[in-house]
Amino acid sequence: MFSPLIRSVRRWARPAHLGWAVAALLxxxxxxxxxxxxxxxxxxxxxxxxxxxxxxPQLTPYGMRFKLNGYTDTDGKGFKVPVSxxxxxxYTNPATGKSSTDLSEGDLYLAGRLTDQVxxxxxxxxxxxxxxxxxxxxxxxxxxxxxxxxxxxxxxLTLGVSVNNSPGFQDPIAALPNASFISPVGVTGxxxxxxxxNAPTDRVIGTTVYAxxxxxxxxxxxxxxxLPTSTQDHFGYNIASDPGKLHDTGYFRxxxxxxxxxxxxxxxxxALTTDRSLPRSGPSDKLTDLxxxxxxxxxxNREHILQxxxxxxxxxxxxxxxxxxxxxxxxxxxxxxxDQTLTAxxxxxxxxxxxxxxxxxxxxxxxxxxPPFGDxxxxxxxxxxxxxxxxxxxxxxxxxxxxxAATWYRITRFNGRETNIFxxxxxxxxxxxxxxxxxxxxxxxxx
Amino acid sequence: xxxxxxxxxxxxxxxxxxxxxxxxxxxxxxxxxxxxAARAGDATAGADVFKSECAECHTVKEGRxxxxxxxxxxxxxxxxxxxxxxYSDALKQANWVWTADKLHWYLSQPAKQANPGTKMKYDGLxxxxxxxDLLSYLSSVH
Numbered sequence: 001m002f003s004p005l006i007r008s009v010r011r012w013a014r015p016a017h018l019g020w021a022v023a024a025l026l027x028x029x030x031x032x033x034x035x036x037x038x039x040x041x042x043x044x045x046x047x048x049x050x051x052x053x054x055x056x057p058q059l060t061p062y063g064m065r066f067k068l069n070g071y072t073d074t075d076g077k078g079f080k081v082p083v084s085x086x087x088x089x090x091y092t093n094p095a096t097g098k099s100s101t102d103l104s105e106g107d108l109y110l111a112g113r114l115t116d117q118v119x120x121x122x123x124x125x126x127x128x129x130x131x132x133x134x135x136x137x138x139x140x141x142x143x144x145x146x147x148x149x150x151x152x153x154x155x156x157l158t159l160g161v162s163v164n165n166s167p168g169f170q171d172p173i174a175a176l177p178n179a180s181f182i183s184p185v186g187v188t189g190x191x192x193x194x195x196x197x198n199a200p201t202d203r204v205i206g207t208t209v210y211a212x213x214x215x216x217x218x219x220x221x222x223x224x225x226x227l228p229t230s231t232q233d234h235f236g237y238n239i240a241s242d243p244g245k246l247h248d249t250g251y252f253r254x255x256x257x258x259x260x261x262x263x264x265x266x267x268x269x270x271a272l273t274t275d276r277s278l279p280r281s282g283p284s285d286k287l288t289d290l291x292x293x294x295x296x297x298x299x300x301n302r303e304h305i306l307q308x309x310x311x312x313x314x315x316x317x318x319x320x321x322x323x324x325x326x327x328x329x330x331x332x333x334x335x336x337x338x339d340q341t342l343t344a345x346x347x348x349x350x351x352x353x354x355x356x357x358x359x360x361x362x363x364x365x366x367x368x369x370x371p372p373f374g375d376x377x378x379x380x381x382x383x384x385x386x387x388x389x390x391x392x393x394x395x396x397x398x399x400x401x402x403x404x405a406a407t408w409y410r411i412t413r414f415n416g417r418e419t420n421i422f423x424x425x426x427x428x429x430x431x432x433x434x435x436x437x438x439x440x441x442x443x444x445x446x447x
Numbered sequence: 448x449x450x451x452x453x454x455x456x457x458x459x460x461x462x463x464x465x466x467x468x469x470x471x472x473x474x475x476x477x478x479x480x481x482x483x484a485a486r487a488g489d490a491t492a493g494a495d496v497f498k499s500e501c502a503e504c505h506t507v508k509e510g511r512x513x514x515x516x517x518x519x520x521x522x523x524x525x526x527x528x529x530x531x532x533x534y535s536d537a538l539k540q541a542n543w544v545w546t547a548d549k550l551h552w553y554l555s556q557p558a559k560q561a562n563p564g565t566k567m568k569y570d571g572l573x574x575x576x577x578x579x580d581l582l583s584y585l586s587s588v589h
Contacts, residue, residue: 044511044512045504046513074514261499261500300495300499302499393502393508
């Protein structure tokens with residue numbers, strides 16, 4: 001007889017993994033925040049001023065400043081309705097399983113300024129879950145109060161407070177997983193990853209205080225707590241993926257960023273520490289995430305834009321419960337998990353983009369927690385080619401946009417293996433890592 | 448002995464005219480160096496400078512304001528004169544004409560130093576060639 005914890009662990013041994021992994025990959029594409037036309041109407045700017053590819057999510061330094069200023073910048077022409085929408089039709093072709101073409105997503109954005117010091121971003125997302133059925137959920141939230149144009153020691157200072165529901169989503173550099181929407185897929189992952197099982201993304205609420213000093217130095221500190229499961233349910237989330245009960249959670253961020261107009265670079269560190277009880281009535285695990293990120297942008301005259309980012313996050317875990325596997329094997333009481341992502345994006349004329357991501361999820365060997373091989377390592381790639389014809393100063397329209405995208409999801413290693421990744425016994429159909437691959441075509445309109 | 452000049456130029460009369468020509472040329476060069484036209488750079492290169500330095504907040508489209516006002520026809524324009532743009536009080540009171548000289552002065556330093564109280568956030572363009580190129584481009588937009 002297994003404890004609930006062991007049953008929870010054993011669930012991962014089932015081939016249900018296959019569907020979950022594909023769903024996680026598709027989620028990476030579907031959850032991405034796009035250029036918000038309401039912001040363009042508010043500022044008079046074009047989508048391309050804030051997003052290299054005119055449709056997002058990759059931010060230009062100007063887009064970072066807009067975010068840091070609490071989404072409050074304006075052209076000064078009075079109140080603009082802070083509402084936008086997005087519709088997305090997607091053709092999905094997984095390597096195994098049936099292809100489908102659906103209106104996959106409809107979004108409502110409440111995004112913009114309320115006053116010169118208060119602004120925000122709220123995304124309400126409806127995702128297709130079956131035949132003509134949609135699940136509506138409260139997606140990303142980032143509400144801000146900001147004090148701008150302060151001086152400290154003769155240097156510029158911006159101070160702000162963010163109330164948000166995903167650690168890292170609020171980051172201005174937008175390289176961290178919850179802001180870039182790029183995260184390794186695997187059987188485990190760091191707490192800062194949005195693709196990890198039981199990730200906190202959109203299921204927590206937190207407050208952080210941030211400062212930008214002398215335009216280059218960024219610091220942020222805050223705390224989070226998980227939403228009650230009943231609230232998660234009301235907000236459209238399956239409580240089976242509850243991130244658990246969180247105690248003593250701290251989020252810390254420090255970065256140096258340099259905008260040289262034609263180039264930009266940043267170097268940052270991030271830390272998140274929490275005591276997590278999962279299930280909520282169980283003992284707590286001590287999780288400590290320590291990461292760093294490096295980014296570079298060549299912007300030039302905006303004809304050819306190259307953006308590079310590398311994120312490396314190590315999570316140290318100290319498990320609170322003794323865990324026993326089959327045959328009485330005792331699981332280690334400590335373990336590490338590491339997420340790494342390298343992304344390169346080339347954008348031509350702020351219209352055509354090619355983004356390539358290489359993602360690694362690795363961890364300490366643990367035969368009890370990571371059956372059947374005790375190896376959680378996974379390697380994946382995401383390649384996206386897209387065309388966004390509008391949203392530039394010389395476009396037909398600067399405040400609405402269209403995006404046609406082709407995306408390949410490729411998994412080359414899962415559960416530490418390339419073949420028979422779920423350890424099928426002799427005679428059973430083995431699953432290759434490549435069986436988790438998928439291809440999608442999508443058309444999105446934002447207005 | 449070889450000379451770059453024709454034989455006739457070596458006569459006293461011609462030497463006098465030649466020296467007079469050099470002096471006139473020098474005066475012309477000096478005048479040009481002191482005038483906005485002398486700073487006129489490469490307008491094509493200036494378009495690139497505009498894209499990297501100015502385009503986030505300004506366009507050169509007539510009637511289209513972003514965070515900053517349209518720069519269509521900016522050279523020669525009265526400051527604070529676009530009717531549907533909300534200028535800062537500081538710029539409304541500046542009451543100057545955006546000549547090439549004025550723009551050169553304004554853009555070569557932090558905006559808040561040139562016009563205290565302005566809402567323009569710009570640290571200034573210190574590269575002289577880029578500034579000349581930019582002014583040449585802005586002069587061409589009208």
